[in-house]
Amino acid sequence: MLRCNEVTRLVASERLQTAGLMTRLGVRMHLMVCRYCRRYVAQLRAIGRAARGLAEGDPAQREAVHRLIRALQNQPD
Numbered sequence: 590m591l592r593c594n595e596v597t598r599l600v601a602s603e604r605l606q607t608a609g610l611m612t613r614l615g616v617r618m619h620l621m622v623c624r625y626c627r628r629y630v631a632q633l634r635a636i637g638r639a640a641r642g643l644a645e646g647d648p649a650q651r652e653a654v655h656r657l658i659r660a661l662q663n664q665p666d
């Protein structure tokens with residue numbers, strides 16, 4: 590079973606798309622049982638959507654980016 594730090598590094602990089610079948614299956618299995626990594630993946634997707642909206646000039650997405658930045662600034666280190 591992959592560990593959380595391995596899964597988060599894979600999903601945040603482009604290595605997952607080129608990874609072997611067993612690695613991709615390992616990530617999927619890990620995500621089925623780990624709510625923390627599922628939450629991380631959901632946050633990455635939200636950031637990606639917001640960044641795309643920001644690039645396209647969508648005001649609602651621009652506000653979403655500002656909310657994310659404020660939330661991240663309030664996170665403990």
Ligand SMILES: [Zn+2]
Binds near residue numbers: 625
């Ligand atoms: Zn995990």
